[in-house]
Amino acid sequence: MEPSIVQGEKLDIWQQRFPLLNKIMATEEVLWINPKNKSYDEAMKKIHITEEEVMEAEARLYRFAPYLAKVFPETIKSKGIIESPLVEISNMKKYMEKSCNINITDKLLLKCDDQLPIAGSIKARGGIYEVLKHAEALATESKLLTKQDDYSILASERYKVFFSDYSIAVGSTGNLGLSIGIISAKIGFKVTVHMSADAKQWKKDLLRSKGVKVVEYTSDYSKAVEEGRKQSEKDLKTHFIDDENSKNLFLGYAVAAYRLKKQLEEMKIKVDENHPLYVYLPCGVGGGPGGVAFGLKLLYRDDVHCYFAEPTHSPCMLIGMMTGLHNKISVQDFGIDNITEADGLAVGRASGFVGKTLEELLSGVFTVEDDKLYILLKKLVDLENIHLEPSALAGMQGPVVLAKNHRIEDFHNKNATHIVWATGGSLVPEEVMKNYYEKGAYLLQKRVTDR
Numbered sequence: 001m002e003p004s005i006v007q008g009e010k011l012d013i014w015q016q017r018f019p020l021l022n023k024i025m026a027t028e029e030v031l032w033i034n035p036k037n038k039s040y041d042e043a044m045k046k047i048h049i050t051e052e053e054v055m056e057a058e059a060r061l062y063r064f065a066p067y068l069a070k071v072f073p074e075t076i077k078s079k080g081i082i083e084s085p086l087v088e089i090s091n092m093k094k095y096m097e098k099s100c101n102i103n104i105t106d107k108l109l110l111k112c113d114d115q116l117p118i119a120g121s122i123k124a125r126g127g128i129y130e131v132l133k134h135a136e137a138l139a140t141e142s143k144l145l146t147k148q149d150d151y152s153i154l155a156s157e158r159y160k161v162f163f164s165d166y167s168i169a170v171g172s173t174g175n176l177g178l179s180i181g182i183i184s185a186k187i188g189f190k191v192t193v194h195m196s197a198d199a200k201q202w203k204k205d206l207l208r209s210k211g212v213k214v215v216e217y218t219s220d221y222s223k224a225v226e227e228g229r230k231q232s233e234k235d236l237k238t239h240f241i242d243d244e245n246s247k248n249l250f251l252g253y254a255v256a257a258y259r260l261k262k263q264l265e266e267m268k269i270k271v272d273e274n275h276p277l278y279v280y281l282p283c284g285v286g287g288g289p290g291g292v293a294f295g296l297k298l299l300y301r302d303d304v305h306c307y308f309a310e311p312t313h314s315p316c317m318l319i320g321m322m323t324g325l326h327n328k329i330s331v332q333d334f335g336i337d338n339i340t341e342a343d344g345l346a347v348g349r350a351s352g353f354v355g356k357t358l359e360e361l362l363s364g365v366f367t368v369e370d371d372k373l374y375i376l377l378k379k380l381v382d383l384e385n386i387h388l389e390p391s392a393l394a395g396m397q398g399p400v401v402l403a404k405n406h407r408i409e410d411f412h413n414k415n416a417t418h419i420v421w422a423t424g425g426s427l428v429p430e431e432v433m434k435n436y437y438e439k440g441a442y443l444l445q446k447r448v449t450d451r
């Protein structure tokens, strides 16, 4: 067999340079600590996204709140603000301590983005934000809207007719398509979602029921995005939401940090030099976790430590960051198949934009095998009555992984707070969730008997 060449170098040269690649290529679970991680002040010198831009995004979401409250009744309670609860999961913590033989004396919290209204996943942050921003720009340019207006007027027929002249397109493994499809159809846009082979049937069905055009691909996510991008370029009235490069998606996600800060303050949880915050975020292409991590860094600087979690079969951000090759390489280049049950994370090539932005801000990346996602899914139902989709559990291992690798200096001082970012689940049909649960129960049982 010809030796594989990646970016002009033989594979074994890469393996020598980055010995962790051996384990990654064998799809073993790993923890990678980012050697380029710098202090906030140092890292920010190279980043051209500003706090003002994130605040502008937050202000825009406020302007749209009356509209959202009007057209999505589930957001009336929160006055049109799309936000999720932050809860303590002490039963789960006890279980993880016991089963992994470690001691977590710190607080363990779950950020429940599975409960975000409208789209039931973290995509309700970035995806909805970018569509709203686009709608605002179109209506403003046509002198149909000013920033001073009550945006609930956008719900009227007149605006729907106006927006129906324009299209939105996006490539997705499922959840981004759900979020963009639902909001775009509601506003009145024509919308096309290019779905990779990983996308679950129920997600496609749900979108079609809302009048969204779903184009299916037998290939992975990168191809679906590429096709979507290509087809959209031909049409000036189509806005393509580019998950691999979009700053707007990123800003929409980053707003989460401000909301989280308020929640922590309400819970009287301190974050400062002596009370570090650890955050574990499931990562696909990188926009969601990247945006959230960036926002948190703006607020908490060196007091927050962000880690991404990826499936062992789709570690695209990990290899991209580690090698510094970012989106120039895919996991397939290293013989990894990008086949995972965690559909939200089934991405073989990371966003270069996110990788480069976070290059010196991210603390590290760890990988998790699929079976563990199901076991944790089952346990979280049993112990906390919280129902997540498999992708959303990738971060749960975070405190365990760090503790085992002695990465948490003050783990035993009751000073730190750990937040596992749960990224999706509330729209999963009951029948599908039941299958997930049963699979978790089966795998757990098997593990016990195999011992």
Ligand SMILES: *Cc1c(COP(=O)(O)O)cnc(C)c1O
Pocket (backbone or CB within 6 Å): 121, 122, 123, 175, 176, 282, 283, 284, 285, 286, 287, 288, 289, 290, 344, 345, 389, 391, 392, 423, 424, 425
């Ligand atoms: C999309 C998604 C992620 C990761 O977001 P990226 O922007 O793709 O990195 C994590 N979890 C779930 C459930 C998702 O749908």
